[in-house]
Amino acid sequence: MLNTVLSSRKRIAFCALISFSFCAFDSVASAQGTLSRSRVEQVLQGLGRAHGLGSVAISPDGTKIAFVRQAEHNWQVMVAPFGDLAKAARVTAAKRDETGCNESSVAWGPDSRHLAFLGNCPLGESQENVYLATFENGTKYSVERLTDAHGEVGYPNFSPDGSKIAFLYVEGATRAAGALAAMKPWAGVIGEDGVEVQRVAMVSATAHNAKPEFVTPGNLHAYEFDWSPDSKALAYVAAEPPGENNWWVAKLYTQQLGGGPKAILAPAEIAGPLHGLQIAVPRWSPDGKQIAFIGGLMSDQGSTGGDVWVISSEGGEPRDVTPDTKTSPAWMVWKGDDELFVSELAGGNSQLVDMKLGGDAPRVVYSVPGTVGDGRMELSLSTTQDRSVFVFHAVSFEHPVEIYAAQASGSANDLSGLKQLTHVNDGITPIWGKSESVNWKDEGFDVQGWLLFPAHYDPAKKYGLIVLVHGGPAGAAQSSWGGRGSLSAPAFSAMDYFVLEPNPRGSFGQGEAFTQANRKDFGYGDLRDILAGVDTVVAKYPIDKDRVGLTGWSYGGFMTMFAVTQTHRFKAAVAGAGISDWESYYGENSIDQWMIPYFGASVYDDPKVYAKSSAIDFIHNVKTPTLAVVGDRDGECPAPQSFEFWHALRDEHVPTQLVVYPNEGHGFVNPEHRTDVLVRALEWFAKYMPAE
Structure with a gap:
């Protein structure tokens, strides 16, 4: 989500990065003393102790639920009667001795007898294909492979009449679609050679190993779709x-099958x-x-x-x-021609409302302090044909993932008010401290965030505070189980820090006006919101005001880099995949289109608005020791941005380090690299925010 352009005063060449390599790290010092790397690895294992659950779908008639669970060696599709998931049985195309193949992405047909899913079985095939399970009675089924795909397949969706299944398809894909995955090495005619296009394709529900039939044209990259x-x-x-x-x-776009867009x-x-x-x-x-x-x-x-x-x-x-709503809708489904169920963020809660077009205020079905979804889209839910029941998995800081159901006619304000369908993680408790939703006001805005307590909290002691800023900026920190990314609030809490995850202006959860409140103002109003949140929690909890650190990834990485040029409040900082120079960034990144709505013009037309928020232009103000980490193939926040920042701090004689990780994109996938980032971050905070 971030970019830059090289002007005459900019000084970074992209090729300069290839001399930097990842190097292993052996130990980490925590606030309580020196800890071995193995201790951090134990913490990471503790973060991931829960059994995983993937996509979930309730059949249109409400009698069955399909879901994906994490087994010892793979991910498996399971089907069970609604309300009795203990009777779940595996549905698979695998042979008896194939334990390593994976299956995912369940979708019911309108007759509730057919279930589409993705899989790479039989074992030995890395390519995913669309499969169809047909249920004869109960949980007895037969499986047919529908497609002979060669590329990336995703999001199967039955046509309303059940005759066809559409899905997103990148034929001949060499990388995952989207900007989070590692970009290809730069070679050839840039922007023209090797461009991969995601299209909507389909297959007949009676096909057998058929080549996918493209629906949308080759000159359009499709992101999301729905059947008429x-x-x-x-x-x-x-x-x-x-x-x-x-x-x-x-x-x-709309498009008739066989027609044009x-x-x-x-x-x-x-x-x-x-x-x-x-x-x-x-x-x-x-x-x-x-x-x-x-x-x-x-x-x-x-x-x-x-x-x-x-x-x-x-x-x-x-x-x-929904004009002037104080929530952030993210997904919806029609109940009738004048009524919608809307899944949204409301402050720190995930919320479902029943809304009549042009009617009274929406009725809240549930509003829970947690993160919900069915595995397809942001806050998406699976529902019956009559919209009487919604099914999804949910997590919070206190509760590992389970599958829940909500009655459309009901009302719930926490997870206990929903019907819990699975118990795969019973008895698993967090290794981090308790959480609280905290609220404060700043400059007329209502701001919310999450505070995690130290795992071994003693109110008689003083603790350090780490402020973790989410990516986006249009995103939100939510109550969620375990670690999300290399810089993890539960991990810092498990190592006995207070952790504040603020949702400042620019975030989701408080309505569209709040989300748009940081346009042309990156690093100013949003930083003031964050500092007001720090003041709030420092005044209320036993936090040592001289041991406050700052970190974040992506937009959070930018906020880290920029904040240390504007305030000396933070004693140590760790910037993950940050942006230091919006002017040079405009010409370096792979996603420059996102910047026009935020900055109002391109950097060529209004360079001053970009310079206003560039940390590099205020670099003489920095005193905070800052560690920068980034992937060498990051297309969203390219590595030269971290190189610029590190180079400038080094010239200013500010303690700094830069670590570039090979073959990583914006979201790290190598577990060793993710561990190393956390190890280095913990050591950095311990070194520059030592406990007395």
């Missing part, structure tokens, strides 16, 4: 390739509050006359939040049906 209620057309969000960059200028909405070409913003999650109304979608300022494809909008399926003027 008559099964004759699709609605989808798409843009010209390259797909990792152009989501921010994507349009909403029709753009019914181009946010860049309309007036009003949606102008130049992003769209996601198209959902066709039951009568086929309207399409609902999420529209708003979003900084990353897949991290969805905004208002709910509705447009005629023929095109025309879109209508905001």
Whole structure:
């Protein structure tokens, strides 16, 4: 989500990074003394003790649930009667002795007898394909492989009449779609050679090892789609390739099967509050006359939040049906032609509401302090055909993942108010400290965040505080189990720090006006919100004000780099995949389209607004020892940004280190690298924020 351009005063060449390599690290010092690397690895193992659960789907008739569970050697599809998941039986294309193949992404057909899923069985095939399980009675089934795919396959979805299954498909894919994965090494004609396009493809539900049939054209990269209620057309969000960059200028299309695409909405070409913003999650109304979608300022494809909008399926003027809401809708499903269930962030809670278009205030079905989803999209849920039951997995800082159900007619304000369907993680308790949702006001804004206590909390002692800023900026820290990424709040808590995860202006959860409040203001109002949060928790809890550190990844990495140029409040900092120079970043990253909505113009048209938020332009102010870490193939926040920052701090004689990790993109995948980042971060904080 971040980029830069090389002007005459910029001094970093991309090729300079190849001389940096990852080096192993043997020990880490904690606030309580010197700890071995093995101790940190034990903490990481403790973070991941819970059994994993993947996608989950309830059958349209509400009688069965399919879900994906983590087994000892693989991920397996399970099917069980609703309400009795203890009777779950495996559904697989594997042979009896094949324990290592994986299956995922379950989707029920409208008759509740057919289940589509992805798998790479039989063992020995790395390629995923679409499979179809047919249930004769009870849990007895037969399995047929439908596709002969050669590339990346994702998100199977039955047509409403059950005759076809559509899915996203990158034929001949050499890397995962999207900007988080490691970018290809730079070679050839940049931006033209080797561009991979994700399209909607489909296959007949009666096919056998069939080649996927493309639906959308090769000149459009499709991100999300939905079937029309008559099964004759699709609605989808798409843009010209390259797909990792152009989501921010994507349009909403409809297309009859066998026909050509029709753009019914181009946010860049309309007036009003949606102008130049992003769209996601198209959902066709039951009568086929309207399409609902999420529209708003979003900084990353897949991290969805905004208002709910509705447009005629023929095109025309879109209508905001949630104006001025103080929540961030992320996903929805139609109940009828004038009613929607909306899944959203409300402060620190995940919330489901029942909303009549043009009616009274939405009715809250549940609002729980945790993270929910069915494994498809942000906050997406699985529901019965009549919308009477919603099924999803949920986690919080206190509760590992389990599958839950919510009655549409009910009301719940915590996980205990939902129907828990699985008990795969009974008896597993967190190794980190308790959590609290904290709230404070700053400059007229209501700001929320999460505070984790030290694992061995003693109110008579003073503790260090680590402030962990989320990525985005349009994202949010939520109550969740275990570690998310290399810099983990539960891990810091397990090592006996207080941890504050703030959701400052620019975040989801407080409405679209709050999300847009940091436009042209990166590092200023959002930093003031964070510092106000630090003041709030330092005043209330036994925190040593001289042992406050700052860290974050992506946008959190930028905030770390910029904050140490604006304040000396933080005694140590760790910047993960940060951005130090917005001007040079504009020309370096692979996703520059996201910047126009935030900065108002390109760097070539308004360089001053980019310089205003560039840490490199305030580098003489830095006194805080800062560690920078980044992947060498990061396309979102390229490694030269960390190189610039490290180089400048070194020249300013500020304690600093730069670690570049090989073959890593924006999201690290190598467990050794993830461990090493945490080891180094803990040592850095311990060294420059020592306990008395």
